[in-house]
Amino acid sequence: MTALKLVDVTMRDGNQSLWGATGLNTAHMLQAAALTEACGFRAVDFTSSSHMAVAVRYFQNDPWERIRRMHAATPTTPLQFITTGLRFIAWQQADPEFMRLVYRHLQLNGIGRFVLLDPMHEVPAVIDAARLVKEEGSAEVMCALTFTLSEFHTDEFYANFARAVGQSKDVDLFYIKDPSGLLSVDRVRTLAPAVKAAIGNRPLEIHAHTTIGQGMLSSLEAAKLGVSAIHVGVGPGGDGSSLPEANRMLANLEEAGHTVDIDRDALAKLTSYWSRLAAAEGLPPGTPQNFDGSFLRHQIAGGVMTTTKRQLEELGLGDRLGAVIAETEQVRAELGYPIMVTPFPQMVMSQALFNVIGTKRYAQVSDQVIRYVMGKFGKPTSPVDTRILDTIMDRPRARELEDEPTFPELGDLKRQFGTRMPDEEFLLRAVMPGEQVDAMLSAGRSRATYSPEAAPVLSLLRKLAAGPEARDVVIERPGLRIALHAGAAA
Template sequence: MKKREIKFSLVFRDMWQSAGKYVPTVDQLTRVAPAIIEMGCFARVETNGGGFEQVNLLFGENPNKAVREWTKPFHEAGIQTHMLDRALNGLRMSPVPDDVRQLFYQVKQAQGTDIARTFCGLNDVRNIAPSIKYAKEAGMISQAALSITHSPIHTVEYYTKMALELIDLGADEICIKDMAGIGRPYSLGQIVKNIKDKHPNIPIQYHSHAGPGFSVASILEVCNAGCDYIDVGMEPLSWGTGHADLLTVQAMLKDAGYIVPEINMEAYMKVRSMVQEFMDDWLGLYISPKNRLMNSLLIGPGLPGGMMGSLMADLDKNLESINKGKQKNNQPLMTQDQLLIKLFDEVAYVWPRVGYPPLVTPFSQYVKNLAMMNVMQMEKGKARWSMIADDIWDMILGKAGRLPGELAPEIIEKAKAEGREFFTGDPQKNYPDALDKYRKLMNEKQWETGEDDEELFEYAMHPAQYEAFRSGKAKVEFLADVAKRKAEQAKESQPAPAPAAAPTAMALPTTPQIMTVDVNGQAYKVTVAFGDSNNASAASTPTAPATPAAAPAAAAPGAGEEVLSPLEGKFFLTKDTSETPLKVGDTVKEGDILCYVEAMKTYNAVRSECSGTVTAILLNPGDAVSEDDLIMTIQ
């Protein structure tokens, strides 16, 4: 007798997020959609969510247009679309006001998204409960996720209890979100069996990354236990930090007697070819070759596939920062592999001491960032825990939800020494409604709130990124970054010239060059630097005719104490509209927050080391900044 049917979902969004930091453009997405449909084997496709919309904004595309156009062909073909959302954090790394969360589901349903896959990075059911309610009220299917990790706390019983609570709250489906692929196959099968024993009609979807090597065994176990849908990837973005390949999963389940869809291989090859074309175009610039590899070392730190994609892309910057300090002190330089092992070891040290948060966005980034900051500070001779971002403190203090485990005494003592208070109430209460504020700001700027209030939602969800998108600044900086990366890639691929040879026609410039890019009909001149030039950051100025750009608060350093950036990232005077930006002439006290450096997806507060008056602010919000760059002066 044949076994039951297993359906497949192509996690197209996560294929890209797990590989690197970017996703295809809307034109590329709409080109590949018909071929995905033609494959004939997918009941569902993951089209948006997570970092998808921030990335659209980053390279100057309207994410609302992207979602509407990208989901449309799947709807017409009868294929369900699903998105990933982060419960209290919506689509971003930090908590979202309640009214913005409610609008979120209304907008996404109107844009064509069928299923909201909601997870809380702390597995705090209180954070998921409103999302279940809002998704169902908006007409979406609510799929509540268990964020799988492996620790003494995260047992079969723990996850079974959580799943049953979510179903009692109204969840239509359950997702087993094995974001790091470290769930042990047998245990995952037991979780699925326990859920199906109580609720045989609740659909269960399994999502796993391939990195540590458990995923194919886990897929077979969960299917044997009653799982209904399996998330899959496909070449050239399967395996490694991505997902098990469709062809492998289909062949395995067919052999086990399950009813699985056939695959149109001609269409498969079309999609495979297009994805490679997109990578060759420019997306490959953001994908580390190491992300294609599976690595059992990932069993230890348990870091998720999606985060490993961005981690490998960012690691070079962290390594450069560490090695700058080593060069100054005449110490041997560190290699990337050495840094990676130090980071993994530090994650293993940090994780239990901050209460075993499941290693999923944003808390995987918080644990990794905290570990990375500890490594960087200790390599520079400073103390462990000497730099903890405010978002990470919010996690530690309970403002983002209840931690599964206990905090280490050293963390509790540090919090008390800094006068920080722990929070045990409903996390949503910390983040008051904000739509009226953003609606007012849009009216003042004469910006339309958009169809179904989608532009209002986008602004409220991603304020800084949305402003950079609307101004054209985001696209200018992105195009300059692509040009710089392509030039560096070309330089690396050139054979070394003979010792006395004259420069060839292909030789790249050694000084910054000017290129012109077009943003919504506005021409911008962009300075692109190559190699190790001191002018490595790209600057842009509009050509005539042009809308005048905002001038820096001060054009040159003022008198007084210098404030240096503690790390590389992007400079912001505030992290949201609830804060008042500092300006020249303001007085500050020692310990006051002056500004933020956004790096590794968190806002790192820069505090004043003296009291006095701000005499200069050298950067505009959103400007790139390197470690030890002068950002302001105080006298």
């Protein structure tokens, strides 16, 4: 029997699900690189265009540099990039030639595996993106079968989609992606064989969140049915609304008689590092979850739930979370049951939030929801409720968005920003506020080292040095000197 592999999601999906995508910066990741490489993971779920934007916006970290340096430190472990089709950071579907440039530079910097996730399961969109990836490099391409519960998303639906996408020679493997943790053991027993029959000898992986306690068991069942790899989070980056925790998954797989290709000593050391970092940075670790049947209705992904909870608490409305969750279920039904995977959970739950805290339902509607009902994200699986459609479209902003320009062609963007600008900077400026890119460039090269033990001390020193009475702070002891001058560490 072929040994199972593990895919580490800690840095991207674990970070997003548990810590709102803002828990880890470049130094945190680079410090984990050698141990991650030593583990022998099948791949590392490393980044996405949204995570690249977070690196710029919140940390002033250059995301291209982050990929490049991580790849140099993990040369035999493919770094994975997940994308929802021909989009990069901006909501709009980009010019294919612009995306060609994106895929080229992602691969030049070290991305070795792409996940292509089309929320509408549109076959041409996946095939076109796969072709562009392969024309610009040699990275693996994995097609996502994004699981949800509805009368439309049957085993036959997923098998037919996989079979159609599998006609492309540019798609190397598939995975069942369960972002909301809805996949039960019983459903795995019928879904996995149906998909495997459709894809032939191409590998199938499983990515099942543990939001309502099912991800561990459904992944273990998938292992019996012949999947090649299971996606896990390490230590505090697993469980909760993330993926099954790696050490517990490993123990359970071995208890069931499976052989797992992983370096156990390296995994133990990596687990220790992430645990110490989470404690030092105040990042709450994922914890095993009890089953919650309400998720089968509202289907809110863990990262979106975490972000919305934080937003409500910041507004002093933490007690309204239950009402927002209930409203999310209603909004999703009215919008035609979109699969709750990026960008749709953000749209649906934000609309539910507006409906709960506003004067009346749909009094405030985001541009993204307007674009969605217009069909600019693809055709909804089920028609939008006609009353809600009329309510959304009967406003001036809807008429403005009907006539908004499409994403500019690559040549026009090049002329706008100047042909001498480096491609990596150009790709960020084309889709992000210029002042955020300026701040990133001014910050310079990211730190490569991080010590969880030193983090609290350095944080305290920075706070002291930032005060008006303390321009210089120095701590000295035999063999150690830490000095901050005018707010900068020395």
